[in-house]
Amino acid sequence: MATTTEIPATLNKDEILRYSRHLIMPEVGMEGQQKLKAARVLCIGTGGLGSPLALYLAAAGIGTLGLVDFDVVDYTNLQRQIIHSTADVGRKKLDSAADKLKGLNPFLNLRTFDTRLSSANALELFREFDIIADGTDNFPTRYLVNDACVLTGKPNVYGSIFRFEGQASVFATEDGPCYRCLYPEPPPPGLVPSCAEGGVLGILPGLVGVMQATEVIKLILGIGDPLIGRLLLIDALGMKFRELKLRKNPDCPACGTHPTVTKLIDYEQFCGIRGEEKPVSSGVPEIQVEELKRRLDAKEDLFVLDVREPHEYQICNLGGYLIPLNDLPKRVNELDSSREIVVHCKMGGRSAKAVAFLQQAGFKKVTNVAGGITAWSDRVDPKVPKY
C-alpha cells in the first residue's frame, strides 16, 4: 500500500522498543513498521466494530488514525463497544475513544471528526487518508462509504454483523470489486430485521473488527492475501468460516466500465429511509400509554396483546397475551374480534404491523400502543425495565 508520505517515518528509541515484536519479524521489520507509521487510516464509527479496530491499529503503530463519530456513549453500548467504559456513559464517543487510544499509544497522531459522515463531507475527508475502515451500522452510510471510496480510489475495509453472523471483505481496490458489485441496491426498510430488533452477540464485532484491523495492516505492509474479491462469512455459533468469490461487475453502477454513480447522492433517500421517517404506525389507530393506563385502571374491558418474542416477554411485560408477530397469522383464531384489542411491542413498529394485519383480517376494534413498552417505562411505570 503506497502512502503519500515521501520520506519514510523514522522511529525513535522508545518506538523501536514498543514495536520490537513487529521489528523482529521479517514480514514487518523496520521497513514495515515505518510504513505503518506513515500510513493514514480513517475509521468510520467508534462503535462495536470501530472499538477493536481503532485499539489494535493504534497499538500496532499506525501513524495517523482518523475517527468519525457524532454519537454519545449509551449504557447499552458497553456490552460490545469495548473502547468505552462505564464512566464514559453520556460522553462523546470521540472523547472517550481518544482518551483510550492516546493512553494506549502516545505516538499516535489522532484526528477526530465530530460529525455525521455525509455526501457533503465524505470526499474531502477521504482524500486525507490512505485506507478507509467501515465500522458503521446502517445501509445509507455503507453505500456512502463505498461510493466515496470508489470516487477517491481508497480501499474500503469492510465488516458487518448481525446476531451471530458476520461478513468481511476488502472493497474498492483498483482491480477488485466494490460493495455495489456485491449488492447493487439496499433492502427496503423493514424487510431485513435490524440489530435493534435482532440483537447482536457482543463478542462478534470484536471478532470481525479485528479481522478488519488485520486487513488494514496487510494492505499497508503489502503482505499476505488480502480479502479482495472474497467475502468471508463468519458463523460464530457454528464457529464456521466460509468464503465466497466476489467478482468485479462490469455493469456495476459505481465501479463498472460505464459508471452511473459519478458523484455522491442522497443515501437516505436511496435506502428509502426518508419515506420511513413518519412513524411506521401511521394509518393505524393509536393509543398513548397514559390513556392506556387510565383505561386499565378504570377496569375497562381491554384485551392487551403483546406481539414481541417470548424472550422479550421474560425481560418485562404488561401482563398481555403473547403472540409473536410472525405467529399471528396462524394463531389469529385465539383472538376474540368482538372485544377491544390494544396491541403493543417494544417500540410500536411491530405492533403497528400487527394492527394492520388484524384490520385486514376483519378486526374492527384494534389499536396500537404508541411507543410500546418502552414508552410505558418512560412515562407510566419506570419500574418496567428498558432493553
Place this chain on the structure above:
Amino acid sequence: MSKIHIPTPLRQYVGKQASVDVPGTTVGEAMNALVAQHPDLRKHLYNEDGKLRAFVNLYVNDEDIRYLQKEATALKDGDNISIVPSIAGGATLRG
C-alpha cells in the same frame, strides 16, 4: 439433494433451521422447493414479479450464480447453496 444455507436474519421463516435439504436439478428448482416448504420466506427473497431481490445473492458452493447460469445453474448431488443477504450490522431501523 442440495443443502441450502439459511442466513441468521431469515432463519425465523424456516423454523429456526441453519440449513434445509431440498431436491432440484437447478438452483431455481431447489429454491422453489425451499419456498414451497416455507412460504413465509418467499417475500423476503423474491419481489412481486417473482424476481430475486437485489440485496439477496445466491451462491452455489463459492460461486455467485450471477456469473454462472443464474437460476438455471445446474446442481450436483451434495452441492451447497448459500443465501447471502446484505446486513448492515446496526440499529437504524427501529422495531
